[in-house]
Amino acid sequence: MPEHSVGEHVASWYAATANPSPERPALEGEIECDVCVVGAGFTGISAALHLAERGLSVVVLEGARVGFGASGRNGGQMVHSYSRDMDVIEAKYGAETARALGDMAFEGGRIIRRRIEHYAIDCDLRDGNLFAACTSRQFEGLREHQALWERYGYRELELLEGEAVKGEVNSERYVGALVDHGGGHLHPLNLVLGQAAAFESLGGRIFEQSAVEKVIHGAPVMLRTARGRVKAERVVMAGNAYLRGVLPEIEGKSMPCGTQIITTEPLGEARAHALIPRGKAVEDCNYLLDYYRLTRDNRLLYGGGVNYGGDDPADIAALIRPKMLQTFPQLSDVKVDHAWSGTFLMTLNRLPQFGVVNGNVYYAQGYSGHGVTCTHLAGKLIAEVMHGQGERFDAFAGLPHLPFPGGRLLRVPLSALGAWYYATRDRIGL
Template identity: 80%
Template sequence: MSSSANAEHVASYYAATANPAPERHALAGDIECEVCVVGAGFTGISSALHLAEQGHEVVVLEAARVGFGASGRNGGQIVNSYSRDMDVIEAKYGTETARALGDMAFEGNRIIRERIRQYALACDLKNGNLFAACNRKQLEGLREHKSLWERFGNRELELLEGEACQREVGSERYTGALVDHSGGHLHPLNLVLGQAAAFESLGGVIHEQSPVTGVRHGETVTLTTPRGSVRARRVVMAGNAYLQGVLPELEGKSMPCGTQIVTTEPLPDALRRELIPNDMAVEDCNYLLDYYRFTADGRLLYGGGVNYGGQDPTDISAVIRPKMLKTFPQLADVRIDYAWSGNFLMTLNRLPQFGRLNANVYYAQGYSGHGVTCSHLAGRLIAEVMRGDSERFDAFAGLPHLPFPGGRLLRVPLSALGAWYYATRDRLGW
């Protein structure tokens, strides 16, 4: 969450094309509720909606606007699994943990699609995403990736090599690709806005412009805001990269990271068919990856790069445009209409952090770039915990939450050094 007073959405393509949504009043005065959710992004709204469907009385506190953070700024790609896949999980944490997390690896995707159908959410859903290999080593990695995901139940995968890949992406950069036909892409801000409206239709309450400034733990938890307070029997902390200063006990175990996105002017139909003929979302296999797709109105949305610590570059277009032109040199004369950045939260082991601070305070965060799907899974698991079924939540909560080497002072330079090493390996094809 951000603590900025009266913060509005950044000037992104998503904000410019968002569906109408009301401005929710800031919390004024002292109230009580059964469950208070802190943060109105995907994690918070998914949790709130699942809980409201179970009949809980839920209040959501949001420091800015619904979807203000990563949930309303990301690439809009529905990517399955986690930032570290099941083979890594199995090697580090054992077969039982890998099986438990693997059984949930594709569930966030299904939840998103269930929500869209159930509540008729208008969010420009399209099917299919593609992982593009920049060299032979990455292509072999995709071959292994396909076998791994098929082992855990995804049967909608297709490996492409050579010309077959170039028929899907009109770029000379790639040697092959893995298509996940079960994936997809959408307008993320409209997805979270639609779910917020669904939550309110069930009696839920959202207070925007209500940053949490203090938390007092106890049998009843008290959350203070600039103009009021909430006393709740249970609390869900769901601010992710925008929760800085509220939960200092977690901050050393995660790090905000910035990523940048641009969106072009609308492109002609013929050019779009040349670039991505089947309108899938694409991401490459580099450590510092590029990702792109077409919007509903025919713009190329292109993102990439990571700023450790979450600082914004001075000129976002100057950072992203060269990446876009390396992939698609035919766009040299195309205008950039929107450019923005936002923060996601990265963990040291690149796995999400779910857990409890006390018996009645839960948290879910740190998706490390895979938040669109995993945040929706988090909401379902939090609702399961609150009805007394903690097995699946605890499969995540049992993962170690590791501090970054060097603490808050050195985590940024050390992470940047590690990223430089892996980016160099990508360029050399190691």
């Protein structure tokens, strides 16, 4: 698949508006460190920065460029909790596990805000996001969602009905909405680039175009790239959907999935804010949801859909533009300037997978579309467990890593069939 190959950032609006960032060299020769992190996305850079702040010698190996994968391509929405919320976690895994994960469900966003403030990262942070209900059934689900989060101590939610929704998003599609005043949205590529620069300011080293080809387990661990080797006491595997063939123990129980995004031409301030008057990020409540927001230059950034297996559609704009026009038919005359795909990693139970292989190779992956905040939490928990504070990391590591029915051969068609079923229910209002 083309997007998994070594190279530059995909031609997205994010790449076109990225802050200046140096091209790091490829690894050559042999080096040693306390911790080697594989993958320079949110999980890897978050972990590396937390570890460097604690005084460890850390090296990051990246197969392409910092933020090349989902971390530099996503919708940019800071959505709290996980792809499966605490009620599902409690029902399947018990009250103790739900309480442990619930206590961390709103922490990722706070970590991001602290990083931005402490390191003065310019990434267009704006406050607020909104969950939009297309049906009365979905609106009742939002009412339950508010009660659930409040039960776990979160008080930043506001329920809107009818015309009050128009004050937030000027579309006829929605009957109600739930505003999360503690959420937000940002330029994700600039966020990861800013954190990478912060990591390097603390003495951390990043090598780009340095895909790991082999992991030789032991104490220390040896990681081989095409032209170099890293000897590390501990390793963090943070490749997510882009980790291929080097750690089979964690690759067989997840599935790469693609999602697509477009940005319009600049709309001008008046027209843009007529669509989303208070500038919040929006996602609907459908199973295959749409998500969108305004950019700093007054474009509409609009994404949606899931492509199981991660292959890119032939014409992304042709796929996403009709979704945008269903929400905002008033944009029928507007051109699309950018269109791109990104690949995230989905797990069967839609919960992230944390764990340790052979005692010194740590991993966190599989955020299932809720990665912006949870990746930043993961980085902190990895730093904690490496310093002997493993309770919070272990709360995630104790979740089962379930195989997809039918194995690797059938996971794509079976998942697509399930998605078709739920999308059909959305369309007929069930």
